[in-house]
Amino acid sequence: MEPLVVFTDDEARMLHDRLDGVDRNPYRDYPAFRLAVAGLVERGDVPRFFVEACRRVHRERTAGVADIHVLRNCPVDAEIPELGNEDPSARKHELKKTFIGEALLELFAQLTGTPLLAYARNQGDFFSDVVAIDRFAGMLTGYSDSELFFHNDRTAHEVRADYVSLLGMRCPAEDLVYTGFIDGRNLLEHLDDQTRQRLREPNFFTPFDVYSRSKNANLTGSERHPILENHHAFRYLDTRTTVAPGAPLYAKDALLEMKDAVSRATRVRHRIIERDLLVFSNQDGLHSREKIDVVDPDQVRSRWLLKTYAFRDVAARDRHRDKWLDGVPGRVAD
Template identity: 60%
Template sequence: MQPFYELSDAERDELAAVLGAVRENPYEDYPVFSRAVAAVVERGAVPEFFTKVTGEIRAERESGRSDAHVLRNCPMDPEVPELDHDDPLADKYAKKKTFVGETLLELFGQLTGTPLLAYDTRFNGDFFTDVVAINRYSGKQTGFSDGELVFHNDRTAHPVRADFISLLGMRCPEGDYIYTGFVGGRSLLTHLTDEEQEILRKPYFITPFDVFSRDNNSSLTVSEAHPILLRQHSIRYLDTHTTVAPDSPPEAKDALLALKNALVRADKTRHRILTGDLFSFANQDGLHSRDKVEINDPVRARERWLLKTYAFRDEAAAERHADRWIDGVRGRVGD
């Protein structure tokens, strides 16, 4: 996938200076941090090129022209620590003393009009999380493993799911080829009949909670019965895991098989995230995957680290979940 925009070195350095001036710690007090970034916007300190680029991305999303965008050569923290794979979160807290990456992702969310989302029981309720290999999840179907991931939405089984995901390449080894796949909901629909789509829009399906969610909340087992297709072209699906709910009619299984066939046939995009890439894509209006195309050094490949945010589609989408805010923190929800 070609970048939507590649920052020149001068643009990167100009934006880095603005981001680096924000000193608040997003892991200690996110609302204070978010307001500090908003103040940067309000006083007109954001470089004009970045305001223009994020405005164009917002317009493409709203028009339906594209649900996936890459910005290349983005500002990075002056030091990107290596994280311990037994407890990378605690290691990040101890070692990461600057927040350029976090400020970039927060600014991107504000300028595209997509408020950030966090889960209270995951990563201490942080709004900025790490896609990094954790030893105890090796070989498991979770973003915190060192393996591949089937096509899915993040948090498929949960009642509150992000509309957009953004990934910033903090450390992406050059000698190993790991791609993030994306298939849009519109593309999937072209391979499904009207009758199949009608069945997939009914609450005939269930999805088990992922292992990481279960470890953080033992009461989570399986979702309520839910449709797979929602709204115009949104999708709620975890390949090889979402299945037909008990007592659903036989045609539900046929429709599920049709969806699996559509997923194979649909046009897809794949992007290899490089260090300094910001890859932002729709979580509900599409599905994404992790494909390990060529791993030349498995130990080195495990050092891959992406900084990640979840976001709502817009302010109105966020407000629909206002009754779920934890401790009054806007955007932080429970399970």
């Protein structure tokens, strides 16, 4: 897909220099880091071109024009450490000494009015990583080297992000790995009124992914939940979301119609390159990972996307106030 905006090299350098003034470590003290980024906004130190890009994303989301956008040639850290595939998060905490990528993602969240969400399973970090981990090789999780069917992140979790942002830190140029996206409104076009109503009933169940279970053995599966919520929000993980025990027989028919809709619906695909910022709706659509052409499997395993989850707005975040950990807004248990 075409980028919403492509920053010039001069613009990227200017934004990099402003972000470089944020002197807090987001992994040690996120509240202080967030306030330091907010200071840039309050002082008017954010370049106008970036403010306008974020406002345009917000306008298009609000007006229903688009729920997926790409900002190209964003600033990232001058030194991108090698994380390896044994314990990349620990390596990141050890080796990453600058936080330009994190500051960019935090600034985008603030300017679009979408506060960040963090899970305890990721050490409470508000900035996580899409990177292959050896022990999950071939498994259905974002921390594997495998493809991912259409889904929304953390389908089984009670608290789920409204938006996901992915910043290309290391993206091997020779290998074609694409992120797919289906807008929830396009899914609705392939579901009749009766099926929509049946998908709104809490007759479905989604097991927790293998990564979540590895962090908390008590996580087995979701509560019974609907697949279709609000106008066009979907809670669905293809091949894993299923009919709950004891559900009416018609729930199975509705699930089959949902699977057919995913196959038929219009989708877009984007190949994230280094310094791309890809942002999309996590609930008002479904996304996937497709490996179209892999020349070097080992090289693909070095792919690293810096990732954030975000709420739709402050009100959406504060509905989960009773779940905040350590008194930090947006940080929740798994």
